[in-house]
Amino acid sequence: MTVPEPYALFVTLPGWEGLYFQGVGANMVEGFPHEAKKYNDKMIILSPQLNDWGETSANMAIELTEYFIAHYNIDTSRVYLHGMSGGGETGSIIMGKRPELYTAYLETSSRWDGDLEVLAKARTPVYLAIAENDTYYGSGYLKNTYQQLYDLYREQGLTESEIREILVLDVRPDSYFTQQGYRDQHSGGNAFSADKEVMGWLFGKVKQQTK
Known part of the structure; x- marks a missing residue:
């Protein structure tokens, strides 16, 4: 009997714009769930409102993740989380509650x-990806978060190369967004979805x- 190949999540x-009161499907205007399909055709993609x-x-996102892991054939070595803007704030709270549930976390245009x-x-x-002059958050919040987390890892004895493997701060200049047609650098965070x-x-x- 052939064992079915597990799916990433x-x-x-x-x-x-993706909150529930904005209307059904309003969450699908961001590029992240659509672009993700290009990286793995064996992946279940969830974009909750x-x-x-x-x-x-x-807590709801954690429960949703746990439900899919428990009821579907999920490869638990490939469970990914992303949060954009306010969703990034939510994602950071999840990382402060159940980080071990996920393989990696991408936060765009947000704060921690x-x-x-x-x-x-x-x-x-x-x-952590954000515009230098994000029009809603600025970039200071994530720069500070990066430094705090970096210091915690140094206290644990991690080397520079070990930290680089698990912590990235990516601050993009104005030109990155204007060249892609975005006039507002906060909403321009959607450009990260198409960034390989x-x-x-x-x-x-x-x-x-x-084991």
């Missing part, structure tokens, strides 16, 4: 609200399974 949390940007939606101590213990890889360097980093991560 990608959970992408949308920003303001959130209730808020806080604990409620964070989660517990960095919990994340640092799990060492789940994180990629960014998305390739996320889906290139594979969790080492412990």
Whole structure:
């Protein structure tokens, strides 16, 4: 009997426009769930419409992830999380609660609200991408988050190369967005969805399974 090939799982949390009260399917305007299909045709993609940007939606996203892992043939070494804008805030809370559930986390055009101590213990890889002059958040929040997490890893004794494997800060200049037709650098964060360097980093991560 042939054993079915397991599927990777990608959970992408949308920003303001994707909240439930914006209407059914409003979350699908972002490019992340669509572009993700190009990286793995054996992947289940979930783009839930959130209730808020806080604990409620964070807990719901965790439960959704656990449900799919429990009820579908999921490759637990390839479970990915992404959050855009407010969805990134939600994603960061998830990383402060259950980072071990995910292989890697991509946060775009957002700020960090989660517990960095919990994340640092799990060492789940994180990629932080934002515009230098993000019109909603600025880039200072994520720069500060990067430094705090970097310092926690140094305290653990990790080397520079080891930290680079699990922590990336990617701050893009104005020109990156204007060249792609975005006048607003916050909504321009959607450009990261078509960036092979960014998305390739996320889906290139594979969790080492412990026996």
